Amino acid sequence: MEVFLQQLINGLSLGSIYALVALGYTMVYGIIQLINFAHGDVLMIGAFVGWFALTGLHANVPEAFILAMGSCAVLGVVIERVAYKPLRNSTRIAALITAIGVSLLLEYTMMFFMGAGARGYPTLTGFLGGSFTLGGVIVTNIRVVVIGVAVVLMIILQFIVQRTRVGKAMRAVSQDADAARLMGINVDNTISVTFAIGSALAGAAGVMMGLVYTSINPLMGMTLGMKAFVAAVFGGIGLIPGALLGAYAVGFIETIVNGVGFSTFKDAAVYLLLILILIVKPAGLLGKNTKEKV
Numbered sequence: 001m002e003v004f005l006q007q008l009i010n011g012l013s014l015g016s017i018y019a020l021v022a023l024g025y026t027m028v029y030g031i032i033q034l035i036n037f038a039h040g041d042v043l044m045i046g047a048f049v050g051w052f053a054l055t056g057l058h059a060n061v062p063e064a065f066i067l068a069m070g071s072c073a074v075l076g077v078v079i080e081r082v083a084y085k086p087l088r089n090s091t092r093i094a095a096l097i098t099a100i101g102v103s104l105l106l107e108y109t110m111m112f113f114m115g116a117g118a119r120g121y122p123t124l125t126g127f128l129g130g131s132f133t134l135g136g137v138i139v140t141n142i143r144v145v146v147i148g149v150a151v152v153l154m155i156i157l158q159f160i161v162q163r164t165r166v167g168k169a170m171r172a173v174s175q176d177a178d179a180a181r182l183m184g185i186n187v188d189n190t191i192s193v194t195f196a197i198g199s200a201l202a203g204a205a206g207v208m209m210g211l212v213y214t215s216i217n218p219l220m221g222m223t224l225g226m227k228a229f230v231a232a233v234f235g236g237i238g239l240i241p242g243a244l245l246g247a248y249a250v251g252f253i254e255t256i257v258n259g260v261g262f263s264t265f266k267d268a269a270v271y272l273l274l275i276l277i278l279i280v281k282p283a284g285l286l287g288k289n290t291k292e293k294v
Contacts (some may be wrong), residue, residue: 015251017151021228024198031236038102040225046206075201236284
């Protein structure tokens with residue numbers, strides 16, 4: 001029972017981080033049908049911004065979150081305007097190749113300035129550095145905070161999408177961009193806002209990774225981004241509830257495989273999940289198969 005409870009807490013915290021990244025993938029795909037493979041590296045940038053805020057600027061954790069989310073939101077808009085907007089009417093393969101190129105650019109630019117070695121987040125003190133016992137299991141406060149912050153951000157996102165004019169514009173563009181444009185919606189600005197929101201969530205996830213797992217490096221976004229992409233596909237790419245379902249499923253699978261002593265194969269288990277879902281239900285658990293005329 002104690003082992004199960006420990007893996008439950010670990011899976012919830014890891015799944016919360018994956019969920020914030022998967023939401024960015026699914027929002028961008030839902031609005032312009034683009035797999036933004038640079039999204040994981042936006043998380044990496046957020047992790048380094050948070051690290052610099054804590055170690056260089058001596059900011060507190062909330063300030064590090066705000067700075068990382070703001071920086072990544074701006075970065076997301078710049079990436080969309082510079083790299084993706086000129087290819088809006090190009091083939092999907094051209095946009096996909098560009099996304100991979102942007103990913104590599106971010107990774108090696110950070111490596112040029114920060115080096116290839118890992119950087120460690122400072123040791124947490126006070127409440128965030130504490131822990132408590134639950135059912136015989138020691139639970140660190142930072143994991144609980146990460147889960148709580150992720151849930152709050154998801155609720156805010158749901159409110160934006162469902163209750164605000166920006167959210168209504170995002171949903172309209174995702175349904176039919178041409179019709180939305182005829183109704184007076186600024187499609188370009190709506191797409192930029194989508195990138196900004198998704199990138200801000202990735203920035204928050206990057207700080208969470210640093211706080212929970214302490215070590216960050218310029219290539220961390222590649223693996224984390226791919227796992228979040230698996231989560232988005234597993235739940236149904238383009239669907240926000242699907243991204244959340246897939247993220248927590250991936251988090252639990254990874255922690256369970258790690259907990260039973262097969263840590264070497266935890267990444268393989270995630271990719272095996274992707275293969276199985278593509279074979280059994282290519283549209284994802286919550287997705288619906290659609291036919292496309294060619």
